[in-house]
Amino acid sequence: MQSTAGVTIQQVAEAAGVSASTVSNLLNGRAHRMQPETRRRIEKAIDRLGYRPNRAARQLRTGRTQTVGLVVPSVGNPFWGAFALHLESAALAEGYHVLLCNSERDPERERQYIDELWSDGIRGVILCSSLPSLEHLRPLIDRGLQLVAFDRIAQADDPETLVSISIDNTVGAQLATNHLLELGHRRLAFVSGALGSINRKHRYRGFVDALERAGLTADDATVWSGGGATEQFGDVAAAELGRTAARELLTRDDPPTGIVAINDMCALGVCRGIRDLGRRVANDVSVVGFDDIVLADLADPPLTTVRQPSAELAASAFAELKRRIEDPGSAKGRSLLVRPELVVRESTAPPPR
Amino acid sequence: MQSTAGVTIQQVAEAAGVSASTVSNLLNGRAHRMQPETRRRIEKAIDRLGYRPNRAARQLRTGRTQTVGLVVPSVGNPFWGAFALHLESAALAEGYHVLLCNSERDPERERQYIDELWSDGIRGVILCSSLPSLEHLRPLIDRGLQLVAFDRIAQADDPETLVSISIDNTVGAQLATNHLLELGHRRLAFVSGALGSINRKHRYRGFVDALERAGLTADDATVWSGGGATEQFGDVAAAELGRTAARELLTRDDPPTGIVAINDMCALGVCRGIRDLGRRVANDVSVVGFDDIVLADLADPPLTTVRQPSAELAASAFAELKRRIEDPGSAKGRSLLVRPELVVRESTAPPPR
DNA sequence: CGGCGCTGGTCTAACGTTGCACCGACCATA
């Protein structure tokens, strides 16, 4: 009873009165090479003994595994939770599994995780941390690790085989910023944690671009980015960060009337901070987020935000990864840049007075 | 370059001029059995070749794996996202990995996932789907699968070895309901998806208990549970469900003034539904949720809710599971029932007039 | 000086699966 030991293919073979090879043949799509009667006997034996092939043995033998890795900053952020969910669906539909890792945007932790994935025999990973450099993964990439970077556009010194899938963050931030500008706002702020990742840098650039096109300069705007480059903020803390930022920003002289937040969690925190000060979102201060998590629509007021179509992006990312795992020859680098969409809800309005 | 093949212990051994056994000895804490000089040579070789032990082979040989499974309804719900995060931390600290699976509360999918985990060699799983019956997992449990059920108190016909960890959902719901009662509400509603899981049944029971203690009967209250037992609502849809429920409930004759929602996502949906009708949360209708996700505090108004201390619960769950994996002898069933805490914020107030 | 125990290693047999190479029996054809 306490036999944690599994049933082996050998035991099944004995029970069915055949050799292990024959059982293996049945299990690996070579059923046509045996009498229907034999086949039934084996199936019955498998069933009766509750046999499950030992994956470690199988993988050791074949070198293959049907698992891919997913590295996200933190599933504590609902955007990544939803992304993970969608990726899992896409993978499951093709018979793959997903191993989820939270990197907290820490390169060392990320490297360690991917090392582990590698020794698990996993040869394909979807990477969502958007770290500027992939150098810490170079040894594994050189050995044949297939990487799909999500939410991080290609960089000049990236490995040649890298696939990048992302929304166009620069355009997204421009959309958000233009929206505020068109509503008449002139004093804007950009709120983010440390600008340590590529996507964040691009969102910031889009913000600045839009300002300049409107004849303003970045100096006219305030940038609040986590109080210093040294501080690292996880995604869960994003909300708290937004809250602090709002309180700090709005008590300055000449406070901003419109705020672009780095993501929805942060934006929701900003909204909270605004209310902490007894001001009203939209009426007094406009806020626009990024991601369009489920809760953006649920908030009061519902959040204006730049949508990332997470289900579609997850599906593309998986399809791309699968292609390269199954045919490493096709491992040319490429980028897919999806145009984001601004979803206007009620957290934005013309500036007061 | 394209050699997806990993470096083997054999290659390391050759490079270091020793036998594979010696390398293995070093790797498995038997370093004291060799000269410091030998050790250094091996370490250098490992480093130079970028050797990572092949986990499949190791597992095949030892029968051990440092991975546990986590089955949650859906990481799309931030509560489960946060729980997964906390569990991962707890596991990582002890050198374990977590394999995350979203069951969507589907017993068949759950069984299939756990089957897969079993053939991965995983012998310990934390189960969060709270399904009433564990019969679909019986074959594996009989074979030695160690199970910790989270958010699901023990049932009479559960496997004897099952460990249950949960908050006291009945008490939690009583806390929530009493709070509304004490504020003076008399017409209450309970909003949930299908009451298909144990925890939901208990929350419902706590709701009814509290009503009866106050001299009301369940008939005085409205129960909105997903529009029928046949419908299954995933956790992501919880918010949409709450929204629909609120709109439907509040346009009836004699509408409720206080609503207890099955969880925070649902409660946030209810709040949204209330606003859809042009009413105000708290002032017109009070709402209390369950879980205390990060966003509960960020909402406007901040949500009154019953807190589940997710980090502590995750830590206990992992500790318990680890104990049984490492010493299956101690596999006596037991339950841990944590008293929940009501967090009063601003979504509740005395009824209008 | 024979035997003991220690040190620093190596040898070897698994772990469970897979898939190629092989094989005997039977049938059809030349």
Place this chain on the structure above:
DNA sequence: TATGGTCGGTGCAACGTTAGACCAGCGCCG
């Protein structure tokens, strides 16, 4: 009656690692 071909199945080596059995050399003691 050879020849060859299919059918239905088996034998075996290998995948990379581990841990207990084993061993050679050395110093020391009685």
